[in-house]
Amino acid sequence: MSLTLNPDKQIGFTLSHSEEATKSILTLTNTTDQHFAFKVKTTQPRRYLVRPNQGLVKPDETEEVTIILVDKDKQMLLTDFSQIGTSALSSSKDKFLIQSCKVEANFYNTTKSKPPKEMAEALTAMWQRVTQDKTAVSNTKLQVKHTVSPSADSNSQPGANNDKSAAGYGSVMQGADALRSSTSPPSSSPDPEGNFKSDATLRKKYDELVAFSVNLTAERDILNNALEQAKRDLNREMAARMSAEDSAVMGPASRAGKRGEKGAGEAVGERKRGGFSLFVLLVVACVAFMAGRWAG
Numbered sequence: 001m002s003l004t005l006n007p008d009k010q011i012g013f014t015l016s017h018s019e020e021a022t023k024s025i026l027t028l029t030n031t032t033d034q035h036f037a038f039k040v041k042t043t044q045p046r047r048y049l050v051r052p053n054q055g056l057v058k059p060d061e062t063e064e065v066t067i068i069l070v071d072k073d074k075q076m077l078l079t080d081f082s083q084i085g086t087s088a089l090s091s092s093k094d095k096f097l098i099q100s101c102k103v104e105a106n107f108y109n110t111t112k113s114k115p116p117k118e119m120a121e122a123l124t125a126m127w128q129r130v131t132q133d134k135t136a137v138s139n140t141k142l143q144v145k146h147t148v149s150p151s152a153d154s155n156s157q158p159g160a161n162n163d164k165s166a167a168g169y170g171s172v173m174q175g176a177d178a179l180r181s182s183t184s185p186p187s188s189s190p191d192p193e194g195n196f197k198s199d200a201t202l203r204k205k206y207d208e209l210v211a212f213s214v215n216l217t218a219e220r221d222i223l224n225n226a227l228e229q230a231k232r233d234l235n236r237e238m239a240a241r242m243s244a245e246d247s248a249v250m251g252p253a254s255r256a257g258k259r260g261e262k263g264a265g266e267a268v269g270e271r272k273r274g275g276f277s278l279f280v281l282l283v284v285a286c287v288a289f290m291a292g293r294w295a296g
Contacts, residue, residue, distance in 0.1 A: 002138035003036055003057060003100045004029040011096060011142045013069050015078055015089075016149040022069040026142075028098070030057040035108040039127055040065055041097040047073045048094075054123050056108050067096070081148055094144035101130050101137045 006027040013022050030036050039054040049068040057063045080088035103126070111122045130136055 002140070003038060003098075004031055005098060005140055005142070007142065008140070009142065010145050011067065012145045012147060014147050014149050015069075015074055015081070016151060017078065021071070022074050024067050026065040026067060026096075026098070027062060028057055028065065028100075029062045030059055033059045034102045035059065035105050036100050037103045037123060037126065038063070039099045039123075040067075041099070043093070043095045046070070048096075054120070054127070056103065056112060056123075058108060077146055078148070086148075089146040089148070092144050092146055096142040096144065098140045098142065099127075099137050100140075 006029070011024050011026060013024055015022060026040070028038055036057045037054070038057060040050045041053075042048050042050065047070055049070065051066045051068070053065075055063055055065075077089065107126070111119055114122060
């Protein structure tokens with residue numbers, strides 16, 4: 001048992017050159033006596049805006065989901081149709097997946113009473129728990145079909161010779177080219193699944209940036225260690241060079257000092273030797289004088 005969908009196999013979008021948004025309505029009806037939660041996913045979250053993309057349906061209640069085709073992609077599809085024809089639209093691989101599961105009445109009442117943001121958070125947390133049990137979730141796929149309105153068809157058929165149609169065709173091509181070359185970021189998708197993929201991409205880039213930063217830090221540490229080692233080697237070399245220069249300067253002065261000390265010692269010895277001879281002579285003279293007196 002699950003929700004009844006309308007349409008239940010294929011969802012269509014009629015393309016036109018009008019400024020009105022191209023949209024389609026998906027109706028979900030609960031014909032059971034159970035409460036249901038639903039979620040709408042798409043293979044092209046940047047191309048379609050789904051409002052609401054998840055919600056709750058009580059028994060005998062109907063919920064409408066509005067799916068809007070982004071104007072930029074609509075213009076691109078019209079341009080392809082103008083250049084190629086109906087085959088450009090018949091090869092669409094866009095799909096929608098509608099998931100539904102039963103919920104408790106208490107959960108329905110509690111969640112429904114919350115503000116939109118808190119309600120979305122509660123539903124997202126619930127789907128994260130439920131998706132682990134595949135038997136509890138019902139999945140229905142809808143194929144997308146693009147068609148062109150009669151007015152757009154008459155103005156966009158390839159090979160048209162009408163000047164006014166050609167002018168319109170050219171303006172559409174110029175608009176499509178301008179949109180393709182636009183650098184403005186694409187509109188964000190309200191689909192949590194699409195947001196999750198974007199978050200995963202950002203997380204991957206963040207991890208790569210962190211790894212790059214770690215490598216830079218390691219290389220910086222290696223360079224700092226090499227620089228410190230080079231400084232120590234330079235200081236040792238300068239100290240050895242200064243010691244060698246001091247030895248070269250102090251060597252001659254030291255030898256000259258030793259020679260001076262030796263000469264001074266020899267001079268003292270000579271004086272000692274000279275002083276000793278004079279004393280002997282005086283003693284001898286005194287003895288001779290005394291001997292002369294005694295003899296006389």
